[in-house]
Amino acid sequence: MLLNTEILNSEGFSSQEYSPKFRNAKELLNSFDFLEFCKINQESSFDVMEGRWLNILGNENFIFMPGIIVISADSSHMKTWFSQALTFSIIKEHPAYVKEIVHLDFDNGMATYKDRRIEPCYSQEYINENAKFEKDLMSNISENMQSFSKQGLYKYIDHKLLAKYCEAGGVDDISPLDIAKWLAALPEEATQERIFIFDVLSDFESDVNNADKAARFMRLLRRLTTKGLGSLSIILHHNNKAKDEKGRTRLGKKA
Numbered sequence: 001m002l003l004n005t006e007i008l009n010s011e012g013f014s015s016q017e018y019s020p021k022f023r024n025a026k027e028l029l030n031s032f033d034f035l036e037f038c039k040i041n042q043e044s045s046f047d048v049m050e051g052r053w054l055n056i057l058g059n060e061n062f063i064f065m066p067g068i069i070v071i072s073a074d075s076s077h078m079k080t081w082f083s084q085a086l087t088f089s090i091i092k093e094h095p096a097y098v099k100e101i102v103h104l105d106f107d108n109g110m111a112t113y114k115d116r117r118i119e120p121c122y123s124q125e126y127i128n129e130n131a132k133f134e135k136d137l138m139s140n141i142s143e144n145m146q147s148f149s150k151q152g153l154y155k156y157i158d159h160k161l162l163a164k165y166c167e168a169g170g171v172d173d174i175s176p177l178d179i180a181k182w183l184a185a186l187p188e189e190a191t192q193e194r195i196f197i198f199d200v201l202s203d204f205e206s207d208v209n210n211a212d213k214a215a216r217f218m219r220l221l222r223r224l225t226t227k228g229l230g231s232l233s234i235i236l237h238h239n240n241k242a243k244d245e246k247g248r249t250r251l252g253k254k255a
Contacts, residue, residue: 049229052097056089063090065097066230068221070201072237079236080108080199081141087195087234088144091153098232099193101154102183103145106176106203107236109158113142176203177217184220188228196224201237208237 022028054063063069063086073079083103091098148154157179166174180198183191198221202208205217221233 048226051230054090054094054097054232056086056093063232065232066225068218068225068233068235070235070237072239074239080105080113083197083199083234083236084141084144087197088148090195090232091148097193098195100152101148101195101197103154103156103197103199104176104179105156105158105197105199106162107200109160110142110145110156113145177205180204180217180220180224184224191224191231192228193231195232195234197234197236199236201235209240 022031051067052065053061054065056062071079071083087101091101145154145156149156162174162176162179166172183196198204201217205213207213221235225231225233
């Protein structure tokens with residue numbers, strides 16, 4: 001049985017009053033004509049803002065937004081530091097295009113950054129609410145994070161904060177993947193013109209060498225990055241510990 005397409009407005013299932021719920025993709029496809037839905041909502045495919053290059057370090061074509069970037073390196077090889085330096089530089093150079101950085105860190109946690117005393121990305125200057133530079137001496141990267149957070153430019157989400165949220169809501173557990181799915185389902189106003197850091201990939205999809213599971217997670221991120229004016233997703237990934245005879249990283253068969 002097909003749904004009555006007359007109840008669908010130009011935004012498809014976005015209407016809360018008429019939004020049907022389905023248990024899985026098969027049930028949805030069997031309940032409603034996919035081609036008819038595409039016909040009704042065709043304009044959404046063409047109603048897309050032009051992408052933009054985020055130019056830093058004097059490079060005019062450094063990073064394209066919207067998009068998905070994967071940063072892969074061995075453990076303890078400064079992936080988080082690099083992502084901080086990269087995203088802080090972007091928001092410093094392009095405050096009109098990037099409203100906020102959302103860092104989902106389920107790998108190390110703030111205690112690790114403080115213990116390692118990792119040098120900050122910006123030791124002398126940071127952006128204030130008016131995008132002007134001010135002096136601010138910092139001793140490590142955790143102080144960078146806190147400084148940007150106080151200005152509303154950076155959200156840091158880790159296991160500690162997620163556990164506190166679960167306690168407040170009276171639930172036993174929420175997984176990092178649950179958070180990623182929730183983000184992808186948010187309205188475009190809540191996700192566009194933002195940078196999302198997923199730290200690290202294996203916390204969101206444990207079987208990263210499974211091509212089907214990895215592709216499913218990438219499709220989730222594509223939904224997130226293409227909403228409205230678009231966003232940028234940066235995935236941090238640990239290299240496979242298996243090495244070949246020359247010491248190079250050996251990827252899984254399905255990676």
